Amino acid sequence: MSITTTKSAVKATPNTTRPSSGGPGVPYIPPVKKQRSVTVWFAYFWLALIILLATFAWVLPLAPYDAPVGSPRTPPKPGDLDLLFGTDKAGRSILARTIWGAQISLVVGTVAGLSGAFLGTVLGLIAGYYRKKVDWVITLVADVLLAFPVLILLLAITAIFSPSIPTLVIGLTVASIPTFMRLARASTMSWASREFVRAAKNMGAGDFRILTREILPNLLPTLSSFLPIVVAGLIVAEGSLSFLGLGVPPPTPSWGGMINGASEVLQRAPHIVFVPAIALFLTVFSLNQVGDHLRCKFDRSMQG
Amino acid sequence: MPINILQRVGYALLVIVLVTVGTTLLLSFAPGSVAEVILGEGATPENIATLKAQLGLDLPMWQQYLNWLGHALQGDLGASPITHVPVMTAIMQRLPVTLEIAFLGLAMALAVAVILGVISAAMPGSAVDRGINVLTSVFISVPPFVSGPLLIFIFAVGMHAFPSVGWSPLEAGLGPNLRNAFLPALSVAFMEIASFQRVLRTDLVSTLREDYVAAARAKGMGKAYVMFRHAFRPSSFSLLTVAGINLARLIGGTIVVETLFGLPGLGQLVSNAIMQRDVITVQGVVTFVAVVFVIVNMLVDISYGLIDPRVRKAERAAKKKTTAASRIPRKAVQA
Numbered sequence: 001m002s003i004t005t006t007k008s009a010v011k012a013t014p015n016t017t018r019p020s021s022g023g024p025g026v027p028y029i030p031p032v033k034k035q036r037s038v039t040v041w042f043a044y045f046w047l048a049l050i051i052l053l054a055t056f057a058w059v060l061p062l063a064p065y066d067a068p069v070g071s072p073r074t075p076p077k078p079g080d081l082d083l084l085f086g087t088d089k090a091g092r093s094i095l096a097r098t099i100w101g102a103q104i105s106l107v108v109g110t111v112a113g114l115s116g117a118f119l120g121t122v123l124g125l126i127a128g129y130y131r132k133k134v135d136w137v138i139t140l141v142a143d144v145l146l147a148f149p150v151l152i153l154l155l156a157i158t159a160i161f162s163p164s165i166p167t168l169v170i171g172l173t174v175a176s177i178p179t180f181m182r183l184a185r186a187s188t189m190s191w192a193s194r195e196f197v198r199a200a201k202n203m204g205a206g207d208f209r210i211l212t213r214e215i216l217p218n219l220l221p222t223l224s225s226f227l228p229i230v231v232a233g234l235i236v237a238e239g240s241l242s243f244l245g246l247g248v249p250p251p252t253p254s255w256g257g258m259i260n261g262a263s264e265v266l267q268r269a270p271h272i273v274f275v276p277a278i279a280l281f282l283t284v285f286s287l288n289q290v291g292d293h294l295r296c297k298f299d300r301s302m303q304g
Numbered sequence: 305m306p307i308n309i310l311q312r313v314g315y316a317l318l319v320i321v322l323v324t325v326g327t328t329l330l331l332s333f334a335p336g337s338v339a340e341v342i343l344g345e346g347a348t349p350e351n352i353a354t355l356k357a358q359l360g361l362d363l364p365m366w367q368q369y370l371n372w373l374g375h376a377l378q379g380d381l382g383a384s385p386i387t388h389v390p391v392m393t394a395i396m397q398r399l400p401v402t403l404e405i406a407f408l409g410l411a412m413a414l415a416v417a418v419i420l421g422v423i424s425a426a427m428p429g430s431a432v433d434r435g436i437n438v439l440t441s442v443f444i445s446v447p448p449f450v451s452g453p454l455l456i457f458i459f460a461v462g463m464h465a466f467p468s469v470g471w472s473p474l475e476a477g478l479g480p481n482l483r484n485a486f487l488p489a490l491s492v493a494f495m496e497i498a499s500f501q502r503v504l505r506t507d508l509v510s511t512l513r514e515d516y517v518a519a520a521r522a523k524g525m526g527k528a529y530v531m532f533r534h535a536f537r538p539s540s541f542s543l544l545t546v547a548g549i550n551l552a553r554l555i556g557g558t559i560v561v562e563t564l565f566g567l568p569g570l571g572q573l574v575s576n577a578i579m580q581r582d583v584i585t586v587q588g589v590v591t592f593v594a595v596v597f598v599i600v601n602m603l604v605d606i607s608y609g610l611i612d613p614r615v616r617k618a619e620r621a622a623k624k625k626t627t628a629a630s631r632i633p634r635k636a637v638q639a
Binding site: 039140156232240244280284289 | 318319320327330334438450456468553563581
């Protein structure tokens, strides 16, 4: 699951030579460009839009997501809000289902991501700070969790405990714990050897205080800029499960569930598949972009 | 070195044992027993009880687990109560399909990623580099259940160039086999391209800053020559590591593609087994996939040190300084 992301590793140091025109022997170093990438702005815009739509889905003048509004497989018709993106196999409004589906995907991804981040961070802090046997046991548990094939594990969990949203959140939380645990453990180890930690210890601070007041605040930038990327991964996982029919139980819409049964309708009504697919793609893409952007800004290890 | 390798093997074995324990525990929560699945709806409690005794399901959990483990160590993962096919046979029948998709997908991803990685590393920070970065960000955001329908729509529905579903085994000829494998493999490849390109680019950029590269350039060697003869090989180790680990991960991770394209692979075997509550098959496949994953990881870990002289030296130097730096405390292996 580890994805190494790096943006422009070469960073010119700003304080050295200016591009003095034609000074012999002076190396030319291009001025630092403020990177205001269009894609990052777009990513923030899309996330804001989709979160607003999902939050206010219940006040928007949308058709209900589980009742037909027209004949099945109506192609997109601009002008009519319910039929803006057409209807699905059962004649339900795809626009309404996509927006309600956004709610499910975002809530499941975010809640699972946050719980995974919390549990993983606690475990990582303990492992990285106390080292020795505790560290060994926690690392072992993480390695065991990582050895399970993720999707098969999630499928088995949802099948055993019957597919429902709480089951899904628990499964995805378990799946995201090892990533955060490894990240938190590595950072804790490097922070715990710093002088200010020793100073706090010498002044009589207890372990709990050191962990929560001295070390944790330093981990937060790294961990929280990693969060969007993990949430993106969890939205994909939820989508995969719903696509396989073991995620969000129908008739509640979810993007993966809406793509389910894709190949049958691709011939005559491709919009049924592509509207939720594009929504999912844009959301995952935006989360990845935002994560990369935040990591460049806050993650010290990325600025080396 | 040998002690280090021994430690890693011991640790890997421990992880595998814990994975099997975890799977057994998890599946023990499954409602209904195998006996009920075999006998179906109209089974009387007495029938179920006798069958349970026959199958050894009335024993305590730990004893059932040890029985299973004893058989598993001899390569016998039990037989499916529904199809009566031994799980190992079923796995071996399905494995080639999954392996082929995973291999082809990774090969495609590697080919694209090497080209993109070399170009972006040759001019880091440039508009081309940033463009490639956006492109790979797009690729990484296209999960198989999005790229699959798109590919089917373009190549199967639109151009009729490839079949949208179905599988033709290798024995029936290479041509039809590759035609069926192409779209699923491509759909798998998308997400891999991004991670490969980023790993390669990072390593290449830092290698290109080494003194010996500057020396080669100062001698007047061409840019392309320096890139491929001097920089590429020492920069490709992480790429190969990631490729190895991703191959192991894909063996259990092509369920979506197999379902979408109707391929008789490992993923379909396990998803069918999950739907039918065929606990024995699920346990067998999960164990198999996890064992492959752990072994590949371990081999990659070990070979990394064997292939790359820099790692070997660094490890030796680290060992001289502190023996405690090793990932596994020696005590744990002796115990």
